[in-house]
Amino acid sequence: MTRVIALKCLRRGHDLPPDDVVTGCPRCRDDGHAVNLSPVYDPSGRRMVLSAGRFDPDERGVWRYHALLPVDLAHAVWLGEGETPLVHATALGARLGLDALYLKNEARNPTGYYKVRMEAVLVARAPQEGARDINSANN
Ligand SMILES: [Zn+2]
Structure with missing residues (x-):
């Protein structure tokens, strides 16, 4: 870490x-x-x-980068966060004159958006900081 x-x-x-x-x-x-x-x-x-x-090839999704995250990997939970595919955008690439244009499909994250990566780190860090539960800041 x-x-x-x-x-x-x-x-x-x-x-x-x-x-x-x-x-x-x-x-x-x-x-x-x-x-x-x-x-x-x-x-x-x-x-x-x-x-x-390289990052950790034995981990998946956001946890491949655990060496740069403020979390002990022992607390990591993973529901697929960050394991999103690159999609070859051939039509858009052709319009822009780019043969190899790829878009990251963040809708494939468990919640359908990119912020779940941060949420996975937050949930993993909570016990490390002594939290007994996790509540929304909006509550
Ligand atoms: Zn400030």
């Missing part, structure tokens, strides 16, 4: 500690803006994973 050293606010760029922030940037929320955070990885760990030239 590559260590996340901070979470960066996508609106204002400030760094926040990586622990216990799962509902977006608290500073921007106080200003009335819902803002996502992006993980900042320990650069030495990320370089090591990327220089290996």
